[in-house]
Amino acid sequence: MITLAFCIIVILVIIIVLQYRMQTVRTAQMKKVAERLEAIMTDRTAEKLLFVTSDPALQVLMTKINALLDMNLKSSADNTISQIMMRKMLSNISHDLKTPLTVVFGYVEALSLHQDMDTEERQELLSKVHQKTAQTIQLIDTFFNLAKLESGDTEFPIxxxxxxxxxxxxxxxxxxxxxxxxxxxxxxxxxxxxxxxxxxxxxxxxxxxxxxxxxxxxxxxxxxxxxxxxxxxxxxxxxxxxxxxxxxxxxxxxxxxxxxxxxxxxxxxxxxxxxxxxxxxxxxxxxxxxxxxxxxxxxxxxxxxxxxxxx
Incomplete structure (x- = not known):
């Protein structure tokens, strides 16, 4: 009876020791994974977590982390492209609005400075002011319509x-x-x-x-x-x-x-x-x-x- 009890105790001790060693190994592996992940995120590289382990749970975890890294990399690239496009868009908007407004300002300044301008010439300048103003309003409407489309504020009955x-x-x-x-x-x-x-x-x-x-x-x-x-x-x-x-x-x-x-x-x-x-x-x-x-x-x-x- 004493021998049986002793064997059970030995088996339990062995199990506890093995579990402790496995936990120690897993903790060390998790620490290395965390350190490598931190380095990848800090350096903003396109690297993946490459770590040899026989632990199925850790293998699944690294697979999920690598998928998340891919998503983060794609999101970062998309954000960079979006910022470039936004800067280009703002530059073009500025150019396209500034051009007709500058022309309108010139015409209005000419009308203001030359009070003795004959009626025909004055009418021609006013016509050009009207044309450029309409062009500017149309451009602003285009920007506004796109903004409404992209925000989902426009309803289209189908x-x-x-x-x-x-x-x-x-x-x-x-x-x-x-x-x-x-x-x-x-x-x-x-x-x-x-x-x-x-x-x-x-x-x-x-x-x-x-x-x-x-x-x-x-x-x-x-x-x-x-x-x-x-x-x-x-x-x-x-x-x-x-x-x-x-x-x-x-x-x-x-x-x-x-x-x-x-x-x-x-x-x-x-x-x-x-x-x-x-x-x-x-x-x-x-x-x-x-x-x-x-x-x-x-x-x-x-x-x-x-x-x-x-x-």
Whole structure:
């Protein structure tokens, strides 16, 4: 009986000693993991926790920590890009607002200093003041509309929309401009109605922005096209041109706020840099998607998809 009790005591002591050693090893390993994690976070490196251990729980913990490090690294990169874009956006906003306001100030100063100016010249200057003021207000409205879209403050009632009719109306609104530019226009819109789930005002804005963009950057290709088609359970609208297009390295940037091509400061092609951003936000608000494919001087296509509705 005494021998049995002694054996049990020995076994319990061995178990306690083994547990203590395991706990000591785990504590030491956890300390090393904590020290390595602190070094990675302090140095802001892209390193991962690489630690050899047979402890399953510690293996799972390090896997989770590495996943968190990946998320943190991506978040940091996204934040850096966002800050760069924000600085660029503020710089462009400042430039785009300052330019017309400076012109307006000059005109007003001329009117104030030259009281003896003849009526015709005065009227011409007042007309220019009105034009530049309207341009500034339109630009401010564009910034405001994008801010509302991104904050989710804008409501868009979703209904059944006749995409065939809206496509015709929007391309016809550019008829005079297309004619003045001497552009060849290709329109491929089915005679029968094609219905989509969307908001009429939003779709008009998208089409207006995409067609304006094609005219602004694709006019050198002398061809602009609009195509409406069905694709499975989606309705697709394509606005295309044969202009200089977008290089592969820039394709992921065209929908960013204030992104414009290199010649965007040229008065003949100047835009706010927000048209495509607004188009993307509107499409996504309606549950759709928008895409770009481009082969310079062959075919540059902006395509947006909305859910199809039956009659």
């Amino acid at each position: 209904t059944r929309v006749d995409m065939s009719e809206l496509s015709r109306i929007n391309i016809l609104q550019f008829y005079d401009m297309l004619s003045a530019e001497g552009l060849e226009v290709h329109i491929d819109i089915p005679d029968s109605p094609i219905y989509a789930l969307g908001n009429e005002d939003a779709i008009n804005r998208i089409l207006n922005n995409l067609i304006s963009n094609a005219l602004r950057y694709g006019a050198d290709g002398k061809t602009v096209g609009l195509r409406l088609r069905e694709e499975h359970d989606m309705v697709c609208v394509e606005v295309w041109d044969r202009g200089k297009g977008v290089q592969d390295s820039h394709k992921n940037l065209v929908f960013e706020r204030m992104y414009t091509l290199d010649d965007s400061r040229n008065k003949s092609v100047q835009g706010s840099g927000l048209g495509l951003t607004i188009a993307k936000r509107l499409v996504e608000t309606m549950g759709g998607s928008i895409h770009l494919s481009s082969k310079p001087y062959e075919r540059t296509v902006f395509s947006f998809y909305l859910r199809k509705m039956n009659y």
